[in-house]
Amino acid sequence: MYFLDALSKPEITATISVLIMLSFALAFYFSYQNNKSNPSVFIISAALFINFVIANNALYEFLAERKPDVDYYLRWVQYDSLTIIGSVIAHYIFKVKHHKLTSILMYLLLVNICMYMAVHIDIIEHGNREPWWLWTLYTPVINSVEIVIAFLIIFKSRKELADKAQRVV
């Protein structure tokens, strides 16, 4: 499991966080170009952009040292929950119907929330310091889910833009 252990190194984790942050910025840009035909995906990509780029502040954590007394897992649970709540409320305010992809993305965020809660309960609540399969699974799962979310938005927006361009031609 050398590959999975390598993923847990701080430098590699921080680099992956920055790459994920950039992919969410790209997803937001493409969904903004397609916002007239698919406003639902634009709303959730905006909420994810605010979460991953501004609120979560992956770039800041890459440059600065992690503070030992901050409960990061619960903080990430909070941010992801607020992303879901904000996205759904924005849909109701702007009277936009939820796209199928938006619902799928919210369920994927819920997977991440479950992982954060599991590790929080294990490490913070129970005080466990012995590594087990949950710790090995944690980093690949959350990073994969985030990458899948970003690429689903990018792929959907690019496909709809390409279809629109083809109809005009």
Add this chain to the structure above:
Amino acid sequence: MLFVYYFLAFAIVLIIFHKFIEDNVFGNENNNEESGNTHAHRLIVDIGDTLINKEGIEQYKELKPKLEQVKRYYLNNENRQQVTKVELESNKPVELKIVS
């Protein structure tokens, strides 16, 4: 940090019930004419898209079935309005005249 658990519970409830709330609370609002969700509106938008994209005889051939549908829709609408007018006229009270 107890508020985090409230956020989490609210987020889970919204994920499970967002479609249900959308259909029942906002469903009626989305079905009116102004939101452009009617069949006629969609036809008009399709016709408009076709007009932007192509020219000539091909355009007419493509448009013809859609134009027939729109014509039938508005004729039906007109007939419904005429029936309503006739019904209203027939419901007028009869004027009684004194016959000497």
